[in-house]
Amino acid sequence: MTETEFLAERFEAHRTHLRAVAYRMLGSLSEAEDAVQEAWFKLERSDTSGVRNLGGWLTTVVGRVCLDMLRSRTSRREDPLEARMPDPIISAADGADPEQEALLADSVGLALLVVLETLGPAERLAFVLHDLFGVPFDEIAPIVGRNPAAVRQLASRARRRVQGAAPVPDADLARQRRVVEAFLAAARDGDFDALVAVLDPDVVARADTGPLRPATVARGAEAVARQALTFARTAPLARHALVNGAAGIVSAKGGRLVSVMAFAIRDGRIAEIDILADPERLDRLDLSDLD
Structure with missing residues (x-):
């Protein structure tokens, strides 16, 4: 096995998780795939010999890529619309397949994604990475160019928006x-x-x-x-x-x-x-x- 093949194998082990992060960040399945692919390109070009937690490293890379994509939307004046519906994940009434189940972990319903569309890019990143995926604030801070305390405030503000606007659905x-x-x-x-x-x-x-x-x-x-x-x-x-x-x-x-x-x-x-x-x-x- 070549070094590139070994690296690709390690990357594939994290692909589903990375797609889940990107989907929550972007609300678009195709853009999520683009963000994951960009993470692979960055991995190929980087020296990761000193990286102990490749999954964590890749998560922050995908987060940074998604943040850039969200900021690009804003710069093109693609302001979030209340009625904009994120890409839905559709499956048969009797259940989703295992890949879809993994992508939908943490109960990422459309109501939550609609609210996330209304957040600013940095707020959305802080909330998604910390509240949904447990990334520490000190690891998110370099991505948004702020200190951990400021990132904590971003996540707190986003959390209040989400709790106030996204109904808790019946689980049955x-x-x-x-x-x-x-x-x-x-x-x-x-x-x-x-x-x-x-x-x-x-x-x-x-x-x-x-x-x-x-x-x-x-x-x-x-x-x-x-x-x-x-x-x-x-x-x-x-x-x-x-x-x-x-x-x-x-x-x-x-x-x-x-x-x-x-x-x-x-x-x-x-x-x-x-x-x-x-x-x-x-x-x-x-x-x-x-x-």
Whole structure:
């Protein structure tokens, strides 16, 4: 085995973890792959003979790459939008495959990722690396060019935002499915009252339709129920799936995906709905696990 092959083997042992870090940082599966690949290039060009913890070293490298990518978005005035939906991870209703399970560890639901989209790049890095992956503040500090105390403040500020905005969902998947089925049945029947009954009074529904059409946000059970009635036309196309490990719906027509709906269910009612209906992004999604 050559030195490059040995290095590649060690890198592959950490790839799934690195993808998980990058996905939480960027909310994009393709960009996460790019960040992991860039980490490999940096590893090839670096002398790591003195590195005792290669996984930790690679994690900070991926963090730095992702931070640069987030800052580049900001410089191009791609400001985070409340209705922007991160790339969903879709799997069959009866469970995700082992690779998806690893990528979705720590319950990274769409509701959490939507909130992370609203954080500044440094806040997002501090929260993701420390709170989700346990990286010490003194190892994050050099990445953002601040001292550990300042990084601690960044993570604390991000944590408050997340706790205040991302609902803690019901963990019982069977219960989630019953609620989603009730929503789908009410939409199919055009039953406004049944829709309101299954929605939390403060429910929020976001629809990301792509750059050519304005994204929408609806708030409150009655407003979201009225919006859901328009879903009745495409409800017959819907099928149950897991979206980031939670009960969701995918709709397809003529072999092409029309929409993905992710639900955050709290206390037996739908607290958040995130809808991806951007044709270009939908075409890039991997649906092989649904076949």
